[in-house]
Amino acid sequence: MTSAAPAHRLPAVTDDGFVADVLESEQPVLVDFWAAWCPPCRTMRPLLERLDDERDDLRVVTMDLDENQRTAARYGIMSAPTMMLFRDGAPVRTLVGARPYSRLLSEIDGQR
Structure with a gap:
């Protein structure tokens, strides 16, 4: 699949790495629980990549x-x-x- 957006891959975490990658992280982590069969998941991916690019105070993983x-x-x-x-x-x-991205931001920032 080709896209006009630059290729950006969010780090993937697994069951085995969840404690180290998420629970022991020194900064907040937003975990995107997704599935390949899920069209709304594909819709959210570029928004989450944008969030990851724009925020140094937050890690985004999948x-x-x-x-x-x-x-x-x-x-x-x-x-x-x-x-x-x-x-x-x-x-x-x-x-x-x-x-939408604006709602995602406000919901994340509501917990800061």
């Missing part, structure tokens, strides 16, 4: 739900996309479904 069911079950992820903000090893905000 987690494939189909390949990492243990973590998804642990946090009760029932639909995709679900974005979960973690701070100091704990989830502080859960956002379910696609949304």
Whole structure:
């Protein structure tokens, strides 16, 4: 698939790396729980890449739900996309479904 946007890949985390990559992170981490079969997930990807590019105070990572069911079950992820903000090893905000960039920003910043 080709796109007009520059290629930017968000780091992917796995069940095995979740503790080190997310829970032990010194800065807040927004985890994008997504699935390949999910059209709204594809809609959100460029917005999350933009967020990652624009914010030095926040890490954005992705987690494939189909390949990492243990973590998804642990946090009760029932639909995709679900974005979960973690701070100091704990989830502080859960956002379910696609949304415009301005709303995503206001919801993330509401937890700062």
